[in-house]
Amino acid sequence: MGHKEKAKERKDKRLQEISLLRTIPYADHQRWWSKETIAVVTGGNRGIGFEISRQLADHGVTVILTSRDASVGVESIKVLQEGGLQDVACHQLDLLDPSSISEFGDWLKENYGGLDILVNNAGVNFNFGSNNSVEHANLVIETNYFGTKRMIEAMIPLMKPSSAGGRIVNVSSRLGRLNGKRNRLENEELKEKLSNIETLTEELIDDMVATFLKQVEDGTWKSGGWPPTFTDYSMSKLAVNAYTRFMAHKLSERPDGEKIFINSYCPGWVKTALTGYAGSVSVEDGADSGVWLSLLPDQAITGKFFAERREINF
DSSP states (O other): OOHHHHHHHHHHHHHHHHHHHHTSOOOGGGOOOOTTOEEEETTTTSHHHHHHHHHHHHTTOEEEEEESSHHHHHHHHHHHHHTTOOSEEEEEOOTTOHHHHHHHHHHHHHHHSOBSEEEEOOOOOOOOTTOOOOTTHHHHHIIIIIIHHHHHHHHGGGBOOOSSOEEEEEEOOGGGOSSOSSSOOOOHHHHHHHHOTTTOOHHHHHHHHHHHHHHHHHTOGGGTTOOSSSHHHHHHHHHHHHHHHHHHHHHTTSOTTSOEEEEEEEOOSBSSGGGTTOOSBOHHHHHHHHHHHHTOOSOOOOSOEEETTEEOOO
């Protein structure tokens, strides 16, 4: 059996284990949440976001799923309600529009008093198969990175104080790893700066994506040492993973009772619209680690990157 076959066998076995783990209910002493616990899931109207919303609601959390198209969001919660999940709501949200985020925050505070869990799932990708066009690079970076960042910045002041701590989960990708065997940055100086949590800054991450987009604009991006596969999407997720680590370090200074834990995870190549339904992972398995991270009991895990419920090297 070759290396690829062995790796696939290990992954399939892990996914089987996870499917089994999902059938085991949380014990009472593990459940820090109740139906008063509010979870916001961006892009929750379909795919992984919808499944994360469904699983969280099934665990007894009140879920607010957001959708760019308000009518699609309404239809999505109808499906959940028809499945017996009543503590669900929806609201229009466009991550590209700061006023939409602000309006959502005002509505959330007025109607729910804030939130406990934020799952940043909304994202776009325009490359399928072996395509690697950067035609839509600005939109991909603006949505996947800056949209996620705007949402985090807007929601942190609305996070409700609790002994369990607030939870932020960023749906990301292995394609955005610094230390993957493939698809990594070739710029060693930049890699070193992004690796050092003590000197990692928001400005460094923003400058990185700005440099990439400038090279896309002037046609020199292929010689820039950027990830060679799904380059614009990979860059957006590299920025998300780095920002997750930066924010974890920043938020670690908050006092007890106001802690916020933030992590990112890769759902795998899931069969959704984002992959052109060409993925190899079911939507249930793809959502699993996001739900698991959202509900981690009494564990101050933050600034980490996960896949299949296991921490992996960023």
